[in-house]
Amino acid sequence: MSALLRRLPRIGNSSKTCLRLILRETREQTSAPTPRCGAGLCAGSLTAFSPAQSRGQHTEAVDPLEVDLRRLEGEDDGIVEVLMCRQKARNALGHMFVSQMRELVSSLSSDSAARVVVFRSLVPGVFCAGADLKERALMDHTESDLFVHGLRSLMTQIALLPMPTIAAVDGVAVGGGLELALACDLRTAASSAQMGLIETTRGLLPGAGGSQRLPRTIGITLAKELIFTGRCVGGLSALQMGLVNRSVDQNQTGDAAYREALSLAREILPQAPLAVRQAKEAMNRGVEVNISSAMAIERMCYAQVIPTQDRQEGMAAFIEKRPPRYTGK
Template sequence: MATLLRRLAGLRCSSGPWNGVILRETHSRTSAPVPRGGSPLLLAGDGRPLTACCRAHSRGQHTQAAGPVEVDVKRLEGEDKGIVEVLLCRHKKKNALGYVFVSQMKNLVSTLSCDSAALVVVFRSLVPGVFCAGADLKERAGMNHAESDLFVHGLRSLMTQIASLPMPTIAALDGVALGGGLELAMACDLRTAAYTAQMGLIETTRGLLPGAGGTQRLPRTVGIALAKELIFTGRRVGGQTALEIGLVNRAVEQNQSGDAAYAEALSLAREILPQAPIAVRLAKEAVNRGIEVDISAAMAIERLCYARVISTRDRQEGMAAFLEKRPPRYTGE
C-alpha cells in the first residue's frame, strides 16, 4: 500500500494550471514545439499548427497538406470553448486503422494529453455512415508475422493513450464501429450512438481476436459473460441494444444529416463544460485507477485525488458561489 501511495503521489502533470493533477504514466515519441510564452503548440494530424487547422474547418474547407490528412482537430469557440473535436476523415477507407491514420492519431492524442485548454474531447467521424471500420485489412495482408505483431502493439498503445487522456472523452457513433473501431470508442470515457449504428468486436470471424484492448475493455463495460458471448460470436449490435447492455451511455434516433450521435455527444460535452476542470480530471483519475485495484487501495487513491482539489482556487470559487447563490466561474486553477 505504501508503495502504491508513493507512486500515485509522484504522478503529477508538470505544466500550467494543472500542476498537481495525478495522471496515468504515458510516454510519447512525439512532442509539440513550444512557442514563446511556454505553452505547447498543438499540431494537427499532418503536423500543421492546430490554429491553422481550425481556421480551415471554420470555413468548411479541408486544408490540403503534403500528405493525406486522415485525422484532424477542431477547437470549438464561443460558449463551447474548451470542447475539442478529433475528426476521423479517412474517407476512401472508411477510417480504417492504417499506418498513416494511426500515426496521425497518436500525434494528436500526444499533444492533447498536456493541453490544459481542452476540457472535453469528442471523437467523431466525418465519413457518412461510419465511425471506424476497424483494421485496414489490405495493409495487414502485406505484413509478415513480425510486422503484424508490431503494428497491433502500436494499436494497443494508441488505445491506451486515448484512455489515459486526463480530460473526459466522448465517442460519437453515427455509423459502423467494428473491431478496432469499437476498441477506439471503448478507449473513450463515454459513448453516444445513433440507433442505426452497428458495433461489434468481429475479429473471431476473421480468424483473430480483439488485440487493441477489446478483450479487456468490453468485459469492464458490459460484464464478463456478455462480453464473452459478443466476442465469441463476433455479433454486431445496434444503438438501442448497445444502450440496453451499457455499451453506450446515450442512444438517439438518427437525423436527416446523419450526425445525431455527434449532436448528442456535443450536448453531453456541454453538460461537463461548466464543471470545475481540475475536479473533473481528478474524478476521472480516481475512477480509472480505483477500478483496477482492491477497495482498500481504491479508497486511498480517492483520498489522494480529493486532497489535490482542496487547495485549488476552483474549490474556493465553488464554495463561494454556493454561499452567494450564483453560478460558479471556474478557471482551472
C-alpha cells in the first residue's frame, strides 16, 4: 500500500485548493434563469434533445427543473441518462434537487426497459459540488440531521437500482457529489476532474454513505487517508487507487468522461439484461456476507435466469454461431 501511495501524484495543498474551488462555485450565481434540461442544451453539454425525450410531466412545473431524464434511441435504445442541471448552484444537493432526483430514481427502479443508467452533469466543470451550503446554513440541528438522513436514503436508492449505473465525472465531485458517484456501480472520470470527501475540512464526516462506500471501493487504509485529510485527487490518481474504472484526458467540449461512460454503457447494452441484473444482485449482496452465504446467494440468482428466454437465446446463438438477440424475457 505504501508503495502505491508513493506512486500516486500529489497536488500541493490540494485539500485547501479543492475547498476554495467548491466554496467559490457554490457561491456563484448567474443572472440568467436556470435552463430547462428537457428544453435543449445546458451550457457545455454535447447532445441536444427534444422535450418529448425528457419527462413530460414537468413541462408545466413552476419549479425549475434541476434533474431530468433522457432515453437514448436507435442502437443506444436501453441506455438512460440522468441529467443534473442545477446551473446556478453547480448541482449542489439542495431540497429541490434531491426531491427531483429521488422521483427519477424511484421511477427507474421498476423500469424494465432501462438496461444501463448514466449519471451525468450538464453544468460545465462540475459533476456535483456536494451540499448546498446556503440551504444548510438555514437549518437547525434537527433539520440538518433529517436532511442528511434523506441524502443517505437517496444514495441507497441509487445503489439499489437493479440495472448497472455509471457516473460520468467530468469535473468537481466532492462531499455528497462523490458520495453520489460512489453509489453508482461504475465511474469514469476526466483526468482533470477533482474528487474527494472533504467533510472533515468543514468539521463534519461523510454522512451520505461515503464513510462506508469509499473503504469498500478502494480499501480501508487509503480511504482513511483521504477522509482524514479531506484531500482531493485527480482522475489519474483516482484510476490508480481504484476509485474510478476509467480515466481519460478531457476534451474541448468538456464531456470526455461522459463519452467514456457512453462507450462503457454500449459494451454492457448487448448482454442479456436479466443476467446482468442478477449478476449485480449476486455481487452486491454477496460482498456483504461470508463466502458460504455468498455462494448461496449466487445459486439463488443463477436460478432466476435458468428459465428465461434470454438464456435459451444465448445457447441457440452460440450453437448457430450468430450474435444473440436478447429481449429481457
